[in-house]
Amino acid sequence: MLKYLLPIGLFAVLVGFLYFGLGRDKETLPSPLIGKAAPVFELTRLDDPAKTFSNSELAGKAYVLNVWGSWCVGCRQEHGALLEIARRGEVPIVGLNYNDEREAALNWLEQLGNPYVVSAFDGDGRVGIDWGVYGAPETFLVGANGKVIKKHVAPITVEIWEQEFVPLLSQAKAGSP
């Protein structure tokens, strides 16, 4: 009887996908980008669609790239931490506004505060693909030599910043690999 076999068939498909999802675990897989040159992008600025921003403008400087979106609950959670990191001013934070709508994103920054020196608007997520973004929020540290030094998936906290990012900052600024 086919109709009685249907549930187990659907279940098998689901388990297959879940197994696949498991194999691609995000946190344990190191980003293939680490130690490689950060992908260069040029996008319109979030606050002004008439102007563009490219991360090549930051060549020779260390910076943090934070992937965020106004739809993302984790981003909201980490926002306070980002504001604190921005306040310390150790390194500029560039926002990559990922898969978002411009108006919603601008409202978000207005309401919660803006930790970013600039946010690039990646409305269709193409730049996110270049950077291997699995899902917001993700935070990258890029060194003065233009290489990706560190990637953190999931909301960042001040504690994680202090323990995992700050020790890498001098290396990042010096630009040595």
Next chain:
Amino acid sequence: MAAELGHFALILAFCLALPQAFFGLMGAHWRRPHWIALANRAVAGQWVFTLFSFACLSYVFYQNDFSVLYVAQNSNSELPTFYRFAAVWGAHEGSLLLWLLVQATWALGVAAFSGNMPQQMTSRVLGVLGLISAGFALFILMTSNPFLRLWPAAPDGRDLNPLLQDPALAIHPPMLYIGYVGFSVPFAFAVAAMLEGKLDSLWARWVRPWATVAWMFLTCGIALGSWWAYYELGWGGWWFWDPVENASFMPWLIGTALIHSLAVTEKRGLFKSWTLLLSITAFSLSLLGTFLVRSGVIESVHAFASDPGRGLFILSFLGVCVGGALGLYAWRAPLFRSNAGFAPVSRESFLLFNNMLLVGATVVILLGTTYPMFMDAFGLDKVSVGPPYFEAMFLVPMLPMVFLLAPGMHAAWKKASFESTKKILGVLLGVAVVLALAVSAGVYGWNSVMTIVGLTAAFWVAGAALVDPISRWRNGHSLPASIVGMSVAHFGLALFIIGATTVESYKEETDLSLKPGQTTEHAGFQFTMTKLEDVAGPNYQAVQSEVVITRDGEQVAVVHPQKRVYRVQKNAMTEAGIDAHWNRDLFVAMGEPLGEDAWSLRLQYKPMVRFIWLGAAVMALGGLIAICDRRYRKRVTVDEGAAAAAGAKTA
């Protein structure tokens, strides 16, 4: 020492779950009464040792024993005593131990309250529950042991996640788990019925109270979680369609379908294989929810430590449990075909629609939750579906369901004519439309058609829910608890819809900057910040503002929103200041300091928001009343049981 004792007790609990499974299942299969008796003893033993193990873990938390890794990770010497107990289930390992304890308690409940069931049935059910317990105990022992020592001991702990330091969240996981795990009982009943190859009206009568209790706790658990998110996350939403929320909502929807389908199986002996499938699915979705939350397949704010090793174990466990049950279903379900018919318009058809629509809603949510994963697997663009998808798609099945509810409640079994109720239902619908128009145009101001539709549905359901109890009472008929329970639960649903529709249609929110001494106007209220001060909690520092709310010169409330920074983990937390009133909340949350004592404040006016949780509580109450029905307590004699089974066949 306590940690080692707890660990040892956990191993013993695992060792007792195995004989519970073996003697329970095989004792029934080979009909050996003393094996069956042995399984019952194993249930009690397993419960005692699990409880002891859990008590040991609570004790090491109470003692601040930071030589236990799990305690060091999730507690702190400054943590208030109450939260030290709540911290037991504040993270993965301990919450699994809680799961196991709840599992053992359910099994004990089945063993204790099965007097009216044949021994073999009980024995099979306990056997299946034993298998599930064994799986979870093994999972804890192999991948998530909370009793591991840390050497050298930590001088102090890393503290409980500040988000979890809240009374509602302290009791939210136990509620949710009682619900999740509770669905293992109908699951076990379904497996037992398939093994036995026999499923009749009596079976449905045994399962119904268990399914209803599980559903009740899940309802409370979800409502508590929503309430917590509302005031603790600091931005005043009450549902976020977050993967973890969805994980708890899907078993709830299927559980709701199940308790309705069980009604048909009990009364009419129909929908048998469908009821089996729902019983299996409700628990499968509970397990799937655990998998999604624990494995890191889907990222979420709620997600605890994600670990692929754990994910693999849960996935295998899921495969064995659910795959086994569905395999059994494919093999045995054809046995349970029933030939009884029913007219296109009858209570059976209404309940069939109810089931289809609830399952449809579940599929919508399941697709939305796992969609990013599927896209990822096919190497396609990563597309996230957010709240807009869920909000729009969820209404598609839910709207017709709510409108079918009012006539459905009054449809007769087999063939419904609506002769006697046509008039009153029509009148109620008219009243509902008028009321909805009056409320939306008169009280809050015209908004949109959807608002009217939502309110009409709610008023109609509320009215229709009361018709039956009132007319029975007036005519002096008896009023069985099951009918009262059904009416109360449906009335609760109406309250929920009123709350959800009104708050989503008429909420007003604004963000602005305010300094002490300044006043602003929002939604007809004046908000004055009178004070800004630093306060210290036991384990946090906070900036607290005092906001006086007045209306036309009269003071309405004084609220004290806080921005807290917890000392150990250094996260900033928002404690909203809320003035709650039956028909509205005023919600003040502090945003960011803007310099010179000015703060960004978020002010919200939330009309009828309390009805959302009130509605959920009333639904749960309805469940509680329904299980008090006398027929569940009555001992069924063999003759009567056979008669009922025969009745179901011929009806």
